Amino acid sequence: MEMKPLTRVVLGLVCLLVAIWLVAPTLVVVPMSFNENKSLAFPPQGFSWQWYQNFVTNPDWSNSFLNSLKVASIVAVLATVLGTLAAFGLDRMKARPANLLRMLMLTPMVVPGVVLAIGIYAVYLDTRLVGTLLGFVLAHTILALPFVLIAVSANLEVFDRRLETAAASLGANALTTFRTVTLPLIAPGLLSGLLFAFATSFDEIVVSLFITNPYLKTLPVQIFASITRDADPTVAAVGTILLFATTILIGSGMLLLGRERKGRQ
Amino acid sequence: MLALPALVLLLAVIGYPLLTIILRSLSEPEWGLQNYIWFFSMPINLTVLQRTFVISTWVTLVCVVSAYPYAYLMTAVGPRVRLVLMLCVLIPFWVSGVVRTLSWVILLQDSGVINSILRSLGLGGVRLIRTQTGVVIGMAQVLLPFMILPLYSVMKGIDLRLMRAAQSLGARPSRAFFTIYLPLSLPGVYAGAIIVFILALGFYITPALLGGPRSTMLSTLVQTQVLSLLQWGRGGAMGVVLLVTTFVLLALAAPVMRSRYREAERR
DSSP states (O other), X not given: OOOOHHHHHHHHHHHHHHHHHHHHHHHTHHHHTXXXXXXXXXXXXXXXXXXXXXXXXXXXXXXXXXXXXXXXHHHHHHHHHHHHHHHHHHHTSOHHHHHHHHHHHHHXXXXXXXXXXXXXXXXXXXXXXXXXXXXXXXXXXXXXXXXHHHHHHHHHHTOOTHHHHHHHHTTOOHHHHIIXXXXXXXXXXXXXXXXXXXXXXXXXXXXXXXXXXXXXOOHHHHHHHHHHHOOOTHHHHHHHHHHHHHHHHHHHHHXXXXXXXXXXX | OTTHHHHHHXXXXXXXXXXXXXXXXXXXXXXXXXXXXXHHHOHHHHHHHHHHHHHHHHHHHHHHHHHHHHHHHHHHSOHHHHHHHHHHHHHHHHSOHHHHHHHHHHHHSTTSHHHHHHHHTTOOOOOOTTSHHHHHHHHHHHHHHHHHHHHHHHHHTSXXXXXXXXXXXXXXXXXXXXXXXXXXXXXXXXHHHXXXXXXXHTOOHHHHHHOOGGGOOHHHXXXXXXXXXXXXXXXXXXXXXXXXXXXXXXXXXXXXXXXXHHHHHHO
């Protein structure tokens, strides 16, 4: 669309500001993580690695990190299996009940976090699941399920079912057909579902805050507790690590995706 | 029935807990509507309810206004710049929400980045943390990707030749924008705005860390009733009010969005 030069400059400036607003605030954790003093006041003083050291050696931090890794890994696998099965099931059902069930399965995305959290907390108190691995895994899996369902369903929509029929007509049994035809074709959806599920669990805070106890804490719970309790720069160190890990993962993922697309053209 | 395991888990971990909360709101300490009557007769509760709506509206407005030019620019630039713009949206989207709220605490606090810059310029400090402004700034930044992504996906599909046609027929750029581009992009605005508004209504972490007593939102009130006061009935009633509001909004928005999307697709 033709634009006046002035409009173009203003548009560019506004977008630059929005981009800065999106990215820059998070970067502030980087300088704070090297603070010499135990304070989150700006500007940070001196330079030290002690908060990174603290993250590794202090069991409060390292254990919560390991807990998060453990929970998120189990959730990623469980949610991907259940979500993929559900996506297949819905794909093979009549449109009306399938749509109804799909909407039902997406509800965890829109139910306000705190409402769900007090509900799960109430049930967990009765069933002694508060502060247990099983409790965390169940709650996080149900929150991650919609993302897997969306990712795999999107893949199934463009999947040509006749390919399976063809494989079967050539003598492949159901398992071989699934392994050699269906699975490779839905792999991208499966993989992004797996990643989304892992990230959802690793990041989950609201429900976790309610179902946690001193024996089992996940990383976001520890971060939240640390922010509300004292000005410990270890949170900034953790934030920096998470920020860089995420950036590398997303950046390389997008580059790979771009290259693959270019290769196909 | 391959969907069965997921469905069973859904009923056990979502359905049953929500049912429990609804029952408790009606039965504790005794059966009746007492908790709802209490909720709607206490001025403080109504103030918080109203404030929750006001803050969510502000957050949605800020998101629409800042996402619109951004999403438009994403459709207008080359692939390389688009990748950079996309990364700027996706990286914060993927970085842990707690970490992003922590950054806002560091930025907005009285000894924070914004106030130290203001002071070094010789200007007085401003109070940002524990104010509604601070909460809106932080929440809007966390929710902005939910506005940009649907907006971009709709704008991507708009045929820009329509604009050129309008201009070749003598319309000024601003007129072409308001009569052609804006209406065509509205489905994206609706979709993004409804998602942002609904998510904002239930926000808990950001208001809890950035807000103060004068910016308490409904979620914090629910948490206080249940965890600090052990008032499951009252907390539950508040939760049900929040839940019902969310679903009523979704139900109101669904038909509008569906028909708008269909129109957009047909074009």
